[in-house]
Amino acid sequence: MFGWVVSKNNLTGPIPPALAKLTNLQIVNLSFNKFTGTLPKQLANLVGLLSFNISHNQLQVNKTCPTVLPKPIVLNPNSSDSTPGSIPQSLGHKKIILSISALVAIGAAAVIVIGVIAITVLNLRVRSSTPRSAAALPFSGGDDFSHSPTTDANSGKLVMFSGDPDFSTGAHALLNKDCELGRGGFGAVYRTVLRDGRPVAIKKLTVSSLVKSQLLIYEFVSGGSLYKRIHEGSDGNFLSWNDRFNIILGTAKSLAHLHQMNIIHYNLKSSNILIDTSGEPKVADFGLARLLPMLDRYVLSSKIQSALGYMAPEFACRTVKITEKCDVYGFGVLVLEVVTGKRPVEYTEDDVVVLCDMVREALEQSDTEDCVDGRMQGKFPADEAIPVIKLGLICTSQVPSNRPDMGEVVNILELIRCPSEGQELV
Structure with a gap:
């Protein structure tokens, strides 16, 4: 394992492009420094990277994203699209236009603030006249x-x-x-x-x-979260294959229903899947962004950061539109988590294991033992488990257009459970 860890060293200046020459690097940690500038394009050559941490620096966000992103990448929460002095001198004649635009924006913001204050005063008057508390x-x-x-x-x-x-x-x-x-x-x-x-x-x-x-x-859902059932349950209380398949299918139907209503979950993970007393899954933590417009970037960014391992690659690129296919990616990771009983990303002293990569490699080597939770002790139908695993890998495709929509996922799962005669599955 080759790594370069220089966090908390007060390093300044741009990230050296020469770093890309260290092609054997697998872990890079540049966090909590004072690096500036943008990410060198040459870093796309580090195909062996497992973890690339650039958080808590003063980096600018690239306008275009490299074709290869480190996995999993820890982005800089303090980055912005531009910093003082980042405008080329050739565009200096546009400064006046930008200043006018800024004044217009400030004026609009002032009008909004006045409106909010007026509405708040009216609400307080109404509440003071209402006997209910x-x-x-x-x-x-x-x-x-x-x-x-x-x-x-x-x-x-x-x-x-x-x-x-x-x-x-x-x-x-x-x-x-x-x-x-x-x-x-x-x-x-x-x-x-x-x-x-x-x-x-x-x-x-x-x-x-x-x-x-x-x-x-x-x-109140008394069964707890799927995360606790998978990772914190006792060996005698583990989920059977039938339980796991029903949870996967039920979650797929829930997401398909959300997407029909043009709702993107953004934060799909096992801790947001609740299990009721009958074993049915209930998808949690969605819909609030539409109810409360006040929950803006702060909440959305905190939700995304809390779902490391489930995030689609396009979340790291501001130039790519976020669609329902991001939920499909998270669902694919969830499928692999349910089948294998392993977390999406697991850290050890000298390694970072990404579940999608681990399962894909094991499947290529026909090593199905690493693809299925050993607590089931082989009590599962291979003709169902293997197609479900392959479906999870398809959903985690790096290219959004290669992922199926959730309606197609539901149809595939129903075919896997009840295949037609002579029909070849995934």
Whole structure:
């Protein structure tokens, strides 16, 4: 294993193009320095890279992306499209136009701020004249914990606590660390019980707002997340092949339904798949971006960074449009995770194992033992497992157009479970 780790050394200047001559490099860590400029195009020659960390520097984002990106790449959260002095002198005559555009943008922003303040004042007046201490808004843009309809009148409502201090304090008292179920890109999730004895899940949104708290009430899914069932369950409580196949098929149908409504999940991973008491999967953590426009780049970027290993390569390139095919890539990684029982990216002392690459190499060498979770002890139909693995690899194609859409994925999975006579599968 060849690596170059120079993090936290206060190094300055551009990244040296000569780095590309070290063709045996597999791990490069340049984080927490003061590198400037852009990524040298020559780095595309480092085909053996497994990890390339350039976070926490002062680099500019390239206008065009290299044809080969390191996998997995850790991007710089502080990068921007331009920095002072980055405009060529040949474009100096456009500075006046840019300045006018900036003034127009500032003026528009000022108008928006005034409008927001006016609306806020009106809302405060309405709330002060309302005897109730909580207002519930119907949530019709998707369910963060379930794609299935529910008869619970409180499920899927945005509740904004304000007005009555005693009521607000009581709401906060319910959400303590002992009741916390987990944390996601939009905030922490807690379990509590209503006065009538019904358990519910409450998400406390982590967004800056003028209201004191923003809480979402959801149906409580008692089976926990798919991540815990795969990676934290005991050997005696592992998922059977039939359970795994049903979870994969159910998740595919859920994503296909979302894409029909033009909703991109952006953050598909095993911790966002919840399992109910009947073993059915429920796709979580979507729809909030449409409900709350305030959840802008900060939330989206934090959601993306939390899904390392599931991210499609085009997420690293700002010039490429993000489409439903990004969800297809994440679904492919999820399929391989469910079948193998391994995490998408696993770090050891001297190596980084990327699940997609590991499975692809094992399949090429006809080594199916590394492709299927050993806890099943061979109790699975190979004529189903191998096509499912191949489908997962197709979904993780580096080229978005080579990935099937989720409707096609559902059809393929149904054919794998019930193949027609004489029909060759994936």
